[in-house]
Amino acid sequence: MFHLIWLVPLLPLIGFAVLTFTQGRLIRPAVAWVGAGSVGLSAAVALWIGANFILHPPAGHAYTLTVWHWISVAGFRPTVGFYLDNLAVIMMLVVTFVGFLIHLYSTEYMAEDSGYSRFFAYMNLFVASMLTLVLADNLLLLYLGWEGVGLCSYLLVGFWYRDPANGEAARKAFVVTRVGDVALTIGLLLLYTHLGTLHIQPLMHRAAEQWPVGSSLATAAAFLVLGGAVGKSAQLPLQTWLPDAMAGPTPVSALIHAATMVTAGVYLIARTHVLFALAPDAQLAVAAVGAATLLLAGFSALTQRDIKRVLAYSTISQIGYMFLALGVGAWAAAIFHLMIHAFFKALLFLASGVVIHALDDEHDIFKMGGLRRELPSAFWPFLLGGMALSAVPFISAGFYSKDLIILDAWSSSAGSPWLWAAAWIGALMTSLYTFRLIFIAFFGEAKTRVRKRPGVRMMVPLVTLSVLSVIGGCLELPAYMGNAPLFTNFLHTVLPSVHALAASRTETVLELLSGVASLGGIYLAYLLFLRYPEWLRGFARQPWGAALHRFWAGDWAMDWLYDRVLVRPYHWFARVNRSDAIDSVYRGLAVVSEAIHGGLSDTQTGVMRWYALTMVVGSVIVLSISVFL
Amino acid sequence: MPVANVALNQALLLAAVLFTLGLLGLLVRRNVIMMLVSLEIMLNAAGLAFVVAGSRWQQADGQIMFILILSLAAAEVAVGLALALQFYHRFHTLDADAASELRG
Numbered sequence: 120m121f122h123l124i125w126l127v128p129l130l131p132l133i134g135f136a137v138l139t140f141t142q143g144r145l146i147r148p149a150v151a152w153v154g155a156g157s158v159g160l161s162a163a164v165a166l167w168i169g170a171n172f173i174l175h176p177p178a179g180h181a182y183t184l185t186v187w188h189w190i191s192v193a194g195f196r197p198t199v200g201f202y203l204d205n206l207a208v209i210m211m212l213v214v215t216f217v218g219f220l221i222h223l224y225s226t227e228y229m230a231e232d233s234g235y236s237r238f239f240a241y242m243n244l245f246v247a248s249m250l251t252l253v254l255a256d257n258l259l260l261l262y263l264g265w266e267g268v269g270l271c272s273y274l275l276v277g278f279w280y281r282d283p284a285n286g287e288a289a290r291k292a293f294v295v296t297r298v299g300d301v302a303l304t305i306g307l308l309l310l311y312t313h314l315g316t317l318h319i320q321p322l323m324h325r326a327a328e329q330w331p332v333g334s335s336l337a338t339a340a341a342f343l344v345l346g347g348a349v350g351k352s353a354q355l356p357l358q359t360w361l362p363d364a365m366a367g368p369t370p371v372s373a374l375i376h377a378a379t380m381v382t383a384g385v386y387l388i389a390r391t392h393v394l395f396a397l398a399p400d401a402q403l404a405v406a407a408v409g410a411a412t413l414l415l416a417g418f419s420a421l422t423q424r425d426i427k428r429v430l431a432y433s434t435i436s437q438i439g440y441m442f443l444a445l446g447v448g449a450w451a452a453a454i455f456h457l458m459i460h461a462f463f464k465a466l467l468f469l470a471s472g473v474v475i476h477a478l479d480d481e482h483d484i485f486k487m488g489g490l491r492r493e494l495p496s497a498f499w500p501f502l503l504g505g506m507a508l509s510a511v512p513f514i515s516a517g518f519y520s521k522d523l524i525i526l527d528a529w530s531s532s533a534g535s536p537w538l539w540a541a542a543w544i545g546a547l548m549t550s551l552y553t554f555r556l557i558f559i560a561f562f563g564e565a566k567t568r569v570r571k572r573p574g575v576r577m578m579v580p581l582v583t584l585s586v587l588s589v590i591g592g593c594l595e596l597p598a599y600m601g602n603a604p605l606f607t608n609f610l611h612t613v614l615p616s617v618h619a620l621a622a623s624r625t626e627t628v629l630e631l632l633s634g635v636a637s638l639g640g641i642y643l644a645y646l647l648f649l650r651y652p653e654w655l656r657g658f659a660r661q662p663w664g665a666a667l668h669r670f671w672a673g674d675w676a677m678d679w680l681y682d683r684v685l686v687r688p689y690h691w692f693a694r695v696n697r698s699d700a701i702d703s704v705y706r707g708l709a710v711v712s713e714a715i716h717g718g719l720s721d722t723q724t725g726v727m728r729w730y731a732l733t734m735v736v737g738s739v740i741v742l743s744i745s746v747f748l
Numbered sequence: 749m750p751v752a753n754v755a756l757n758q759a760l761l762l763a764a765v766l767f768t769l770g771l772l773g774l775l776v777r778r779n780v781i782m783m784l785v786s787l788e789i790m791l792n793a794a795g796l797a798f799v800v801a802g803s804r805w806q807q808a809d810g811q812i813m814f815i816l817i818l819s820l821a822a823a824e825v826a827v828g829l830a831l832a833l834q835f836y837h838r839f840h841t842l843d844a845d846a847a848s849e850l851r852g
Contacts, residue, residue, distance in 0.1 A: 724851050725848030726848050726851075727845075727847070727848075728778070731774055731775060732775055
């Protein structure tokens, strides 16, 4: 029955093909059925396969299906093959289910858009590419999916292409992630030339056999893979594209730029964790990148006015947590947070979509307010999602996943108090900016009239994801709550468990402290944004306060820096080199040959006596040379 | 009776003069018929040189070559006159310079 695995990516691809080749001639209900239905069917097949996998695991807890040989040349034989193990099952279920819920939501959200069919075509192509990425049994096919999701991200960020700003955001997203992809490509070539295969499982075996721990090749390969992951997952220093990518429609932000595509980097590192175990330096870099990113993005999120940009920075920050977990060897914790994050961040984006729809495309949170009473259908999901994001103890899924990471940042053998401190401050910041958003947008008095209310197709995903954001944590209960780490145990066959130092009383203290961070952040947000907003106003009036605000709001001036260091010199060079210096060589060749052509064509007079004369002169010259020399 | 050296030189000189005259005629005349006549003169100059040389060294080869040149000249005249006829049909003139449509 596992041999039906090829249906999972194929069904959305068929949906894409149908929507593409009908070129928007289908009526809207048909588009909705094809678009959402193909992903729904894919989710059903995935659930069927996943349930069977959990109940009757195949031999070795892994199943490989080779569909066909993609290329066969000079010993290079990558396949189109799917590899199903516990990690892939989880990713497949998350992608198809969250994907289906967001498609269902989109059928109503995008209902009045003129590009309805185009939207679902791109979304289906995205789901197909993402499933190829997570199910691929070799790195080349994974790379195909990797580039496919990048392409769909580009197409969907620039979906409303009539506004040039959206096109610019799309290009930025594409070009910045391309920087990481180049590193990944070089990494794949390095792995292939040294280990002779791209199939992930044999590759990992050979790497572990041939490369000693800390060898320079393993470190180089791991760093290059990390480069790809950093680009795709919007981590430092390539995080600048994600906030701008919010130019796309809200369901796109929910699916691609929160739940699935941006977590592909986390998946890639977890998939190649053997490589990172061989390169402790690279693994430390993963943790450092994660810790730095989660802090920087946390501060930036605190200063944004656009509801979607706040969520974008929170996504960057939460993926930072996942990288931190990967960096300290808590592989399963990273994947657990990936899954829970997919639930609550999709929920937050979908709820913010309800708000944006209700207020006629209003993104500015300071023009919202009082939506708690006006729009409860957005408020409650947003509150539950926000609670999961800020890891409110016990009653949110985010608590179980994030606290696992914060704890492992301290207690893992690769962890350190510094990483823990970063994660703790990040947790405080998370609940601060989340509840800043909630207090400003949903409390206070109403500033804009609500015009539209969500229908059933938008409410079903909201309710489902709300439930998952609350109860999702029971898959992994910590030691003091019955010690039922179902999720970690399930992933045990793929990902090694964390090397923890001996558990001690500090663990209890740490748990308490993270609870304090979460609730303290909420209380601080209450004080600063609801109770005494004049405090912050006074602070912002100070010159250095305003400067700090500008600095954080501009993403720590990284956009400015990249603009000055890379974009402007490039534009300058393009302007200076408008005539293309290298081309002038080839243009010179053309000019010379044209001149020769002109000269020779002048000798073709068509007068026969002239030809005869030249023949005579020529033969006289040749004869004189042979006679007299 | 072999030709004397002096006679050989004079005969070759005659052949060269004939050849040059023919060549000049070919280059100077624009009438196709006259150009064919000039070609005949050049061929005969070459034939004269062969005959004189064959006589000087008592070899039959020179006369064989002359017969070859005669048949070549006959063939050339046949083709050349046919061409001249077609030329006249097409251009209504015998001026060779009129046929310069292939100029670059």
